[in-house]
Amino acid sequence: LARELGRAVLPRLRRQARLHVSGCAKSCALDGRAEVTLVWDAEGCKLGLDQSVSEATKTAPTTLEAARARLAGLPAQRDYERDGAAIYRRSFAIIRAEAELERFSPIEERVAVRLIHASGMVELSRDIEFSPGFAEAAVRALKAGAPILCDTKMLPAGVTRPRLPSNNEVLCFLDDPRVPELAAEQNTTRSAAALSLWREKLDGALVAVGNAPTALFRLLEILDETPVRPAAVIGVPVGFVGAAESKEALLADGRVPCMIVRGRKGGSAMAVAAINALASDKE
């Protein structure tokens, strides 16, 4: 009977909850409180909730049906994966089974898998484009300690710092007090104007644009105007006005190694995923 009740109660226990099943009132085991205590003694079956064995022993005996009904009233344990590492493993296995990844090099594949993971879209693989040598250039720059220059604050907030190989700076100047004035002077968005504050960090940096097409266009203008060259550019701005055009312009430009997501899709989560993928080969 205890075993049958045990089977009935198990699905209702939260992980790490204590279930005490005792065949006698002596309580050979520890007599601490447990979420559920089942005692089977001379009087019959006793069910204690949040009681010790000695407390449960004093409760009235119950029938199997009554015990089962009472247990059914407990909140059911929700059945979901709680192991973060297992979630990653299963996610990446699903992505590799479903997505078309054959055309990518091993490092590119790592980036593509994380972009898909961050977006929930296996079909995204068709829209991801890498210029030759992008992934190698980005990895090399990060290992050499290059800063990561970002167009939006969500990127520094999302990058997993322990993955970075050289404790690299992850910078966004959007909130710098000089930006509103620069934007007014340059007659452009704050996102684009903030690039004026990148200048001394830009040479050899990893650039990540996850939000603003204007920031990506402005970067191309800086390449026109100065000899400064970032090591690599993650260009994944999102949206309906200029996003697709800015990404195609970057890919066609050819002056810096880059990756893009073609079309309207993109965003800060994808930019973060790309940075995290390039920063470490750990999955």
Next chain:
Amino acid sequence: LARELGRAVLPRLRRQARLHVSGCAKSCALDGRAEVTLVWDAEGCKLGLDQSVSEATKTAPTTLEAARARLAGLPAQRDYERDGAAIYRRSFAIIRAEAELERFSPIEERVAVRLIHASGMVELSRDIEFSPGFAEAAVRALKAGAPILCDTKMLPAGVTRPRLPSNNEVLCFLDDPRVPELAAEQNTTRSAAALSLWREKLDGALVAVGNAPTALFRLLEILDETPVRPAAVIGVPVGFVGAAESKEALLADGRVPCMIVRGRKGGSAMAVAAINALASDKE
């Protein structure tokens, strides 16, 4: 001639660049340097780059063809929209023209439009579900000063503070030093364990889960275990393991007003977009 050269040079000037066109060496106007200076004097047409009129006057005269060739070598102005407000207006107009939004109430439509804007996907409207009264409950809570409890740091980084009606707190406890120990104790992810630190803020709060299905499942367990109820829940975790299931469980639960994006899609950018839409009716 000066006018014709002016027409030739205009497309190559960056906005706010200075173009100086002078018909005489007297320089009636200010004699400062300009990116391009055209002087037409007795000797002929003179083209100065980054010179003042008096400097340009000293350069050798040139033919129209030579001037045009020299101007063609200047970096071309890139043609893209730089006006942030215009970008928003055009984006939202495109979304409203292309997306199916008829089934939403006016406030829900506002949220849906921003989710689409943040993801670049008009087809997303089909996957967005609101429980009855969600939008009103969330707006009311924010106006009343409710905190916004977030599962990932990208959310506080992304919320546009001036939109918040009551200078609301936007909180994420993922980096709290107690979280790793809680996660080990509870045998769950850090994202889910961090909810233990929400407890005293949770009643009446706006909850936003943009990343971790485990956080959303954990929230449902807290509803099982305690009488505490958030005012509304934005449930848009992303991914391949548990995301779809956690969102369907939230929508089916019925104990708190909620919105979800069905399936694998979701993410912090969508959660931020929903918060920003609910925070203010300004577009």
